[in-house]
Amino acid sequence: MSQDKEPRRRFLRQVLAIVPAASTLGGATTVAVSQAAMADSSEPGKPRAYTPTYFTAAEWAFLNAAVDHLIPSDQYGAGALETGVPEFIDRQMETPYGAGKLWYMQGPFHPDSVPELGYQLSLVPRDIYRQGIAACNDWCSKNHGKVFAELDKAKQLEVLKMMDGGKISFETVPAKTFFNFMLGNTKEGYFADPMYGGNQKMGGWKMVGFPGARADFADWVDQYNVKYPYGPVSILGEKG
Numbered sequence: 714m715s716q717d718k719e720p721r722r723r724f725l726r727q728v729l730a731i732v733p734a735a736s737t738l739g740g741a742t743t744v745a746v747s748q749a750a751m752a753d754s755s756e757p758g759k760p761r762a763y764t765p766t767y768f769t770a771a772e773w774a775f776l777n778a779a780v781d782h783l784i785p786s787d788q789y790g791a792g793a794l795e796t797g798v799p800e801f802i803d804r805q806m807e808t809p810y811g812a813g814k815l816w817y818m819q820g821p822f823h824p825d826s827v828p829e830l831g832y833q834l835s836l837v838p839r840d841i842y843r844q845g846i847a848a849c850n851d852w853c854s855k856n857h858g859k860v861f862a863e864l865d866k867a868k869q870l871e872v873l874k875m876m877d878g879g880k881i882s883f884e885t886v887p888a889k890t891f892f893n894f895m896l897g898n899t900k901e902g903y904f905a906d907p908m909y910g911g912n913q914k915m916g917g918w919k920m921v922g923f924p925g926a927r928a929d930f931a932d933w934v935d936q937y938n939v940k941y942p943y944g945p946v947s948i949l950g951e952k953g
Contacts, residue, residue, distance in 0.1 A: 760797035760913055767806035767839065774862035775846045776802060776895075782870050783899045791916030793899055801902030801911030802895075806839050813837025824887070836886060838894060845891030848883035849876070907947045915953035918945040925953065 765773050776799050786792030793799075805811050816832070823833045836844065850860040853872060857864055861872060875881045876892040883891070902911030904918070906926065912918060918925050925945030933941060944953040 760795060760800065763797070763800045763803075763910075765799075765803040767803050767811070768842070771850070771860070771862075772843070772846045773799065773803075775850065775860070776842075778862040778869055779873065779895060780899045782866075782873055783896055784903055790920035791914070793903055795913075796903055796911055796916040797913040798899050798902035798911045800913075801905065801909055802842075802898045804910045805898065805901075806842065811837065811839045813839075834886070834890065838898075841886055841891055841894050844885040845883065845888075845894075848885050849881075849888070849891070852881060852883065906949075907951060908949050915945045915947060915951070919953055 768776060777794060780793040780798050780802075784793040784798070786795050809815050816837070818835070818837065820835070822835045826833050834841075846861075849872070853859060853861045853864060857868060861869060864872070872881070873892065876888040877896075879887075879889040881888040902909075903916075904923075905911055907913055907915060915925060917923075922941065923945060924930070924941055924943065926948045927943070927946050933939070946952050
């Protein structure tokens, strides 16, 4: 990602404009609010301790390495890792969204159809991640001698770009489809309310100056070109 401040902020603002604070881009279902979401005792600049419930250790290592490239931290703000995006994605896998229960999942399936017809695979998000990670690790092992998480940063970024460009072929799931799901869920976790696991310490909201779930802005309606002086507030009342 570019180290230039304004392009990064512009990209994140564009994402935020289409992600409601209390929901997500792809229709991912909300999850039960955990006690951890209400009491964050993690060190500054680090996500709180979390043990994944869906992803295996190898899958968790892949996910952490991948999302670190999708929204990296820099001098302007926290990235996907620092804001707990992997936790958000893991928790989403245990919802009806993760199991595909919100979708029509009866055949026939036409994976080679035009994009205008929407998602056409028989795989639900849980399967896309499980099979996509396994396929990517297998591809990396065959071509580079190591699984994705063990590659150096430059090689990891190269692999992700190839997946995004459809230049890698996986047998179980299209590489670009897997990449798009991971990218979409990463954006969701970065900007969703902290009660869902990601955007911890409201790092995503702070990056773009989003005030969160504050209930009253009456004093600021007529104050144009004035910087809002207060930090964001989450749905549960946490202050950033």
